[in-house]
Amino acid sequence: MSEENKALVRRYYERVLNGRDLDAVEEFFADERIVAGVRSGCFAYFRGFPDLHTSIDQLIAEGDAVFCRSTTTGTHDGEFKGIPPTGRNVSVESAEVFTIRDGRFTGYWCLANVAGLMRQLTEERVVTEPVGTGT
Secondary structure (H helix, E strand, C coil): CHHHHHHHHHHHHHHHHCCCCHHHHHHHECCHHHHHHHHHHHHHHHHHCCCCEEEEEEEEEECCEEEEEEEEEEECCCCECCECCCCCEEEEEEEEEEEEECCEEEEEEEEECHHHHHHHHHCCCCCCCCCCCCC
């Protein structure tokens, strides 16, 4: 069962997150409230980072739970949380736990490094002149 549960998480990442198929969210999640939240969150990220891609770094399954550690990358080419496009490339790590019953996610917990993402979008970048270019 553990391998089946991990395969379900992989399909979710391929189809919804990397495939941008928001209509498929309800096929994976049993709870409509979670479906609405996932769709809304994904839409905001897709709009802000049109080239968004999430890689699975680690999957661990035990019983009816799957832990997933992932890295999401993208270019900030659209408005995100009130921040106009910066053109910056970003990378954000996340940890998620999916509870699975009868082939669907019945529970979902996510911890994403949103503070790190916001720092990447808002910190001033210092551009320095190369040393020894004076006359």
